[in-house]
Amino acid sequence: MRTFFDELYENYHHDLFQFLIYMVKDRSLAEDLVQDVYVRVMKSYDSFNGKSSEKTWLFSIARHVAIDYFRKQKRKRNRFMEFFDWTEKGEQIKDQNKMPEEIAVQNDEIQQVYQALDKCTVDQRSVLIFRFIQGMSIKETAEILSWSESKVKTTQHRAMKALKMILEEMEEGRGDREEA
Amino acid sequence: MKKRNDEDIKKVLGELPSMDDRQSKEMLYQKVSSRVNTPKRKVAPWLFPGLATIAVLLVLAVFIPVFFSNNGMLTVEESADRANENAESSSATEETAPSLDSSTSESEKESAEIKEAEPSSEDKDLPPEENVEESQEKEEESKLEETQEEPEAELESLVLRSDEGGYDTVSYPGKNAEVILPTLQKQQDVDTFSPERYGLAERAVEGIEYEVDETKGSAVVTFPDGFTVSGSAWASAIVESIRWDLENFQLEEIFVQTESGNPVNLGSYGEMSEVPVIQQREYIFQLYQYEGSSERLLAPISVDGSPTFQDALSLMKEKGRGLFVSPAVPEHVQFTSTTVDEGIVNINLQHESWASEQQLLTMVEAILVTAGQFGFEKVKFNGVNVREFSTYDLEEPIDVPDRINPVVE
The missing domain is CATH 1.10.1740.10 (RNA polymerase sigma factor, region 2, helix turn helix motif)
Structure with a gap:
């Protein structure tokens, strides 16, 4: 063992x-x-x-x-x-x-993306981590998730879309607070 | 506001810092090995508290009635009197009962005679399975003969191969609600489609609304307030219809609720707020054909325990998976082995002579769709001994189709 x-x-x-x-x-x-x-x-x-x-x-x-x-x-x-x-x-x-200290010392953009990950679904988050944080291929990701490669691609597309939307919302919220 | 494209986000994701585990390897190993080597608890943890609770309840059940009866002896005597009265009246009823019984049994006999003479409407609608299979086989045989006589007749494909848009998936229960048949209908034809022509029952999800959010990968299905369902078969038909109607969206979650936002009472399923999406390895595909209807559809047949693809191929040959359902794979076909290579599944098979090109086409399509359900992207058939027939080149791996059962009115 x-x-x-x-x-x-x-x-x-x-x-x-x-x-x-x-x-x-x-x-x-x-x-x-x-x-x-x-x-x-x-x-x-x-x-x-x-x-x-x-x-x-x-x-x-x-x-x-x-x-x-x-x-x-x-x-x-x-x-x-x-x-x-x-x-x-x-x-x-x-x-x-x-927020862990490794993130806290990074720039705003990285901190925002880190926070935005929370708002993605579990499947979307898994795909983002495997694909872009760990740099795995679509095939490898599909095998881990027991999905077809096309499902990985679809989920990845949705995850990116969701992430963009969340980041925009976060910036709007921040802008509103600054204006107030 | 800053506009980001996919590449910007991928770059930032790639720049997220590495975070290390601060527990040492040795410490981690100690913790893991101690947990791996812990002997399993022999007695369930709930056993003793459970037994204690049952004992307390028994004691209370004995003592509470005694306690209450001591508070009013009169009540006990009165109820005893009433009990005697009831006993007397019930014996009186028993005396008169035989005449009632005899009249009932006579009327039952009469109605039984009528039933024998005239089969019930249910019997008409749902003939015995054996007869149906026989008649289906006969019809198929006669159809094969027809196709052989008329080689130029157009072959019937049960899948949509091109990624053509403008189709909606609309699912219907089969005539006895045992299987759910997803159909693909042109959006403009949905209102004029006749389920009767395909031997299908009316939609199980009439009056139920779907709201799909493709970004979140989820859908909300709204039932009318006060919705009720009768019978577990129909409850299952509703749940399966929802899952197949939404299958093409590749959703992660399907929520169900009433108009006022409460969970939905789905009979034997209990109160539900979520319906599971269709997962891989859940279905194989066979053929649905209602008696008297010339139309055939691919029927998803649910299988238990996520079988391997090789097992799924064997299951596809099994009969008796439902009324009006028959295998799309002929009995003479033997699947000798399957191998997988980068999303392509190779199927090695042996067979006797094909009854018709249509028989081969239907089998190929049912297998392609089943392979798609099992997560494969292409299928290569080895040993069919027909190089090319009108629709597929069997020398090459064939893409699994995305959608099934296109219907044209």
């Missing part, structure tokens, strides 16, 4: 952590999730049939770990909101100002 762990860690850990942290935007949470990924990988290594590459397999597990986390969060939030009838307030609980 140790050798296998070492191998995965050396080859993919950096990219794996990058993917998770850009998905969940929280360092300590990403650290927990990365553990979950390795645990699942170690437990299911026997079932790895070699049809896909090790990298594809690992990132596909990572994506499912992230999706499971979002689902749990959604369920918790729904229960919470039903109980207290907070309606929209529940959506606002997340701390919008929380």
Whole structure:
């Protein structure tokens, strides 16, 4: 088990952590999730049939770990909101100002794009991270997501469109505040 | 305001800083290995609290009635009297009951005789499956004979190969609502389309509105307030119709709600606020043809457990997947193996003689559509032993079609 762990860690850990942290935007949470990924990988290594590459397999597990986390969060939030009838307030609980220092020292444009990623859907965010932050090919992305290449292209197109719109809205909001 | 193009955004995304994991490799390994090696809990965590709750409820169930009865003995006596009265009256009813029973059974016999003499309207609409299959086979055979006699007859294609716009997907339940048939209709023909001609039932989603947001990749389906559905088959027809109507948009989410924004009560499905989009490996395609109708449609047949494509090909040959549904792959075709190479699936097959060019075309198209549902982009058929027939060049990989069942009124 140790050798296998070492191998995965050396080859993919950096990219794996990058993917998770850009998905969940929280360092300590990403650290927990990365553990979950390795645990699942170690437990299911026997079932790895070699049809896909090790990298594809690992990132596909990572994506499912992230999706499971979002689902749990959604369920918790729904229960919470039903109980207290907070309606929209529940959506606002997340701390919008929380930004890792690596991002905080960057220019405004990078900070805006980082924040705008939050507003894309989980699928769109996954595609943007794989394609442009990690520089994977459409084929590789399609394999990880178990999609057709055309679906990756469609989702990428929608993600770019959504990102542009969100950035424009953010700038409009900022402009309004400055005018006021 | 700054205008950005795709390249600007890609550049900024590429410049997002690298963020490193601050836990050491050793620490991470310790945490992971301790979790991997933790023995599984043998007893479910909810078991003891659950048993304790049940025990408390049992105790309460015994003591609460006793407590209340002690508060008013009179009530108990009165109810005992009433119980006796009820017992007396019920025995009186029993005495008169036989005459009622006998009259009922006589009338039942009569109605049974009438039923035997005259088949019910349901029987007329829905003949037994065996008869339908037989009649379908006979019809197919006779049709094949016709096609063989008239080689110049135009072949019937069940897919839309060119990326032609102006079509809407409109789904209808089959005659017994077992399958949902997506059709492609020219936008101007939607109002004049006759489902009866294709042996289809009326739309299951009449009065339901779709609002698609392609940017977000989501749709909202709005039902009228007070919407009710009768029967689980119809509830399933509604859900499947929605999924197929919206399939071409490649959505990520489909929300359902009533006009006032509440979840929709869909009978056996319970209250729903979301309908799952169609995923890969969910359907294979067979043929739907209602008795007496000359029109045929490709029918998506749902399969369990995300089978492999090789398994899906075998499932395509299975009969009995629904009333008026038959395999598009002839029995004599054997799929020996499949291999995948960069989005192209190679299908190696063996076969006896083809009954007609139409039989081959229909099989090829059903397989292409199924391959598309399984995420492949092209299909290469090996071993068909027909180099080119009017529609496809079988020597080359063939693109899977995007859309099925174009109908022209």
